[in-house]
Amino acid sequence: MEINNIKIGDKETRVPIIQGGMGVGVSLSGLASAVAREGGIGIISAAQIGFKEEDFERNPNEANIRAMKKEIIKAKEQANGGIIGVNIMVAMDLYDEYVEASIESGADLIISGAGLPMKLPGLVKGSDIKIAPIVSSKKAANVILKMWDRHYGRTADLVVIEGPKAGGHLGFSKDDLEKDIAVDEIIPQVKEVVATYEEKYNKKIYVIVAGGVYDGKDINRVMSLGADGVQMATRFVATEECDAHINFKKAYIDSKKDDIVIVSSPVGMPGRAIRNPFVKRTLEGRIPVKKCYRCISKCEPATTPYCITKALINSVNGDVDNGLIFCGENAYRVNEMTTVKQLIGQLINEMK
Incomplete structure (x- = not known):
């Protein structure tokens, strides 16, 4: 073409x-x-x-x-x-x-x-x-x-x-x-x-x-x-x-098809991420927010299910078990x- x-x-x-x-x-x-x-x-x-x-x-x-x-x-x-x-x-x-x-x-x-x-x-x-x-x-x-x-x-x-x-x-x-x-x-x-x-x-x-x-x-x-x-x-x-x-890159390389899941984000929209220990913890209940980074204009720290900023920073810095790893549907193919x-x-x- x-x-x-x-x-x-x-x-x-x-x-x-x-x-x-x-x-x-x-x-x-x-x-x-x-x-x-x-x-x-x-x-x-x-x-x-x-x-x-x-x-x-x-x-x-x-x-x-x-x-x-x-x-x-x-x-x-x-x-x-x-x-x-x-x-x-x-x-x-x-x-x-x-x-x-x-x-x-x-x-x-x-x-x-x-x-x-x-x-x-x-x-x-x-x-x-x-x-x-x-x-x-x-x-x-x-x-x-x-x-x-x-x-x-x-x-x-x-x-x-x-x-x-x-x-x-x-x-x-x-x-x-x-x-x-x-x-x-x-x-x-x-x-x-x-x-x-x-x-x-x-x-x-x-x-x-x-x-x-x-x-x-x-x-x-x-x-x-x-x-x-x-x-x-x-x-x-x-x-x-x-x-x-x-470690973030390896999470993609090591992921399997069943690891790619839809998660609920504090932003108010669904998101796609790799299932890991952090995602599993979000399903068990709210993770209290210790500090607000004012990233999203409509976020309420007292009620949000978790701090998305902290979760994303953890993962990009290599602490993938305590972070959110966003990905596309085909991440497991990498x-x-x-x-x-x-x-x-x-x-x-x-x-x-």
Whole structure:
């Protein structure tokens, strides 16, 4: 199949692959810049990005914004002119400040989900940064693009369709997940919505598919249905350049199919993770929160089932038995360490 390029401003990919943003600390400048160097789009996750800063425990918000800027600048320096983007969840506290920090630091793209990024065009007004909402249905795409058009006179540069097989937080109910809805069914529906705004704004709006895309065969399949590219996260975890601890990567490599489960997240959305001692403890009852890191705007420390920030920091730092390990449905298929260069080369060969 012909390999399409994705244009982000005056830059262009060599492969139609976006590396999905993975927080906390799984996709920072190391992974993102490696992907960008190979011609893909590297994504830094904003979620509690400052957890390594010395003052994170005292001033998490300040530490996060500072780290956000540092990681973007570092990634751009190491990307050899490649494309660097950020993933910012709508549900995050200080959402506006993360957007501002991304613009100031020179990020090329903002991908935003975990809620509807209704005000994103207003926040980036006057900048050259490109914007992409994450949607899980035709309805969500229609609501967002209609709102952006009416209130800001702008449309998306990309639209990321995240299917139910994705990792981390999912934009589907548990009932929908049990129905095993295929992302393939959503692609033509979203394409129909996007076409209206492509015509109105006389521009290409790239449709990117995420969730369950594992190999070149999967890439070919979704692109044959009209996608312009894919977003992949799980495959990039077991790479040397991934910013997570080796124990986190080994958890993917050692996982079995039955270990991949749906969990309830304090964010209020279902999520997909690897079943481990921590996940088992969450099923036994509430894990009291000792400190609030103000990561999610609607979180109530007194009632939340556990602190998701602490759980994610533990796992990315290597304490996987006491942490939450988000993953995609195909994590169990990852069985060895590799490099970003080797992985992308393999994917491209599989597409031929």
